[in-house]
Amino acid sequence: MKKSVLFLGLIYLIFISLGLPDSILGVAWPSMNGEFQVAASSAGIIAMVISMGTIFSSFQTNRMIQKIGVGNLIVCSIFFTVIGLCGFSISQNFFFLIISALPLGLGAGAIDTAVNDYVALHYKAHHMNWLHGFWGIGATMGPIIMGFYLKNQNWRGGYLILACLQFILVVIVFFSRKQWKQPREIPHSSEMQDSMLTLIKRPGIIFSLICFIFYVGIEACMGLWGSSFLVRVKDIPVATAAFMTSGYYASLTVGRLAAGFFTFFLSSRKILYLSELLLLGGVVVLFLGNGNLAAVGFIFTGLGSAAIFPTMLHETPERFGTKDSARIMSLQLALAYTGTTCLPPVLGFLAERFTLVIFPYLLILFGCILLVSTITLEKKVKRHQA
Incomplete structure (x- = not known):
């Protein structure tokens, strides 16, 4: 019982981490915009690249679950967000920001899809509501953390500390990856071919x-x-x-x-x-x-x-x-x-x-x-x- 409660807590923690990066671009952008000397509307390009990566990985999530399992997929996906956040923290030009946005989106889409499906299959409806409530906690914490670093004009530090927090979660999920049940039996090849x-x-x-x-x-x-x-x-x-x-x-x-x-x-x-x-x-x-x-x-x-x-x-x-x-x-x-x-x-x-x-x-x-x-x-x- 205690083990199952801890595992559920880990799922909630994953969704807090999912929310952390979602709301910080708008907070940090006024400082980033001045440093990179691009149009204010350029933030939309970064947001669009993140969305494109998220959409692509969402479509591929089921296939990846069948290949490597849900636990391993979540570990890899959170690590992708670490790469993206680190990329933001060391970017020296706008083009590198765009490149860094791609793994951020790829990781977020796979986490979102895999965990939502897992909770829908294995837990009651109230857990799904609470899960997304914890996403809101992460989305609220992100700007607070970034705001602390912006006081010292150091938006890079904000991205770096979020990357460190995500990396700690990678380690935790890595050691719990075998606890994730395979959501369903692997379908026959004819079923996989359904368009x-x-x-x-x-x-x-x-x-x-x-x-x-x-x-x-x-x-x-x-x-x-x-x-x-x-x-x-x-x-x-x-x-x-x-x-x-x-x-x-x-x-x-x-x-x-x-x-x-x-x-x-x-x-x-x-x-x-x-x-x-x-x-x-x-x-x-x-x-x-x-x-x-x-x-x-x-x-x-x-x-x-x-x-x-x-x-x-x-x-x-x-x-x-x-x-x-x-x-x-x-x-x-x-x-x-x-x-x-x-x-x-x-x-x-x-x-x-x-x-x-x-x-x-x-x-x-x-x-x-x-x-x-x-x-x-x-x-x-x-x-x-x-």
């Missing part, structure tokens, strides 16, 4: 992918454009807007930790419906409110968002069966990263032409698409399982 197109044709898969694209798109748009909306449209001071944005992430993290307890007496379907309605309600409050009411909108949106992503992930084996859950998980996460990469720039492009007044309108549209797709998905899966 991705065949997988997509399964009942409900398309609507599941739409859910992932638009949920993650909402989260990414809130993070990238929420503060600008408050400043430019609601006339809220920059420092106050930053605090409200941090409130969104805090409510997202707290909501995920709390949602784990709700799984004991609410079904996953009810949690998804209630969460998506709360998310839409939060955006409406954000749209109509000013000052403190706008802050309430941010918090409600974060609380509504909290349980959606982990619940959708945990439902994957239940909806589509355990045999193909890893491949479907890879596909879902790859499309989620695609939503992160594509939807915020789309919103930014439209905002340049119509101003950021359109921000809540698009979020409401994305939220409605998410809710309708979830309802349709549940109906199709229920009909198929009947």
Whole structure:
């Protein structure tokens, strides 16, 4: 029993480490930008390379699990993030930053996909919510660590200390790698030859992918454009807007930790419906409110968002069966990263032409698409399982 609790704690620790690098580029970029003398928008190039690496590794995760096992894959993937973070810390030009971004993305995508599938198969729904709550803890700690080093104008030290923390985790996971159960029997060669197109044709898969694209798109748009909306449209001071944005992430993290307890007496379907309605309600409050009411909108949106992503992930084996859950998980996460990469720039492009007044309108549209797709998905899966 004690051994299993320690192993679960290790899984949570892996997700804290996954969140650590995710939120530091934006914090460090003003200092990095001045040093490398590139356009402020160049951070988008680095973020896109990280996303491309993440998408690629997500698609390859199931194949790598079958070849080397889930434990070994996680060890290698965390080590890739160490290489990427070390690369950032020693970069002397912008091109080397781009090169370093690739292993960072490759490692993150494989960790995310492998651990999510493992928890979905071997643990209850509340653990999936708590898992993503621990990611939020890591995403909150990252800027704090980087901020400490930025006080001394030493962003390289921030990346280096994160690399050291990740390396310690590599050592810990290396010695526990044999404890990771192989998620499933290795499929026959004929099963491995099933095309991705065949997988997509399964009942409900398309609507599941739409859910992932638009949920993650909402989260990414809130993070990238929420503060600008408050400043430019609601006339809220920059420092106050930053605090409200941090409130969104805090409510997202707290909501995920709390949602784990709700799984004991609410079904996953009810949690998804209630969460998506709360998310839409939060955006409406954000749209109509000013000052403190706008802050309430941010918090409600974060609380509504909290349980959606982990619940959708945990439902994957239940909806589509355990045999193909890893491949479907890879596909879902790859499309989620695609939503992160594509939807915020789309919103930014439209905002340049119509101003950021359109921000809540698009979020409401994305939220409605998410809710309708979830309802349709549940109906199709229920009909198929009947």
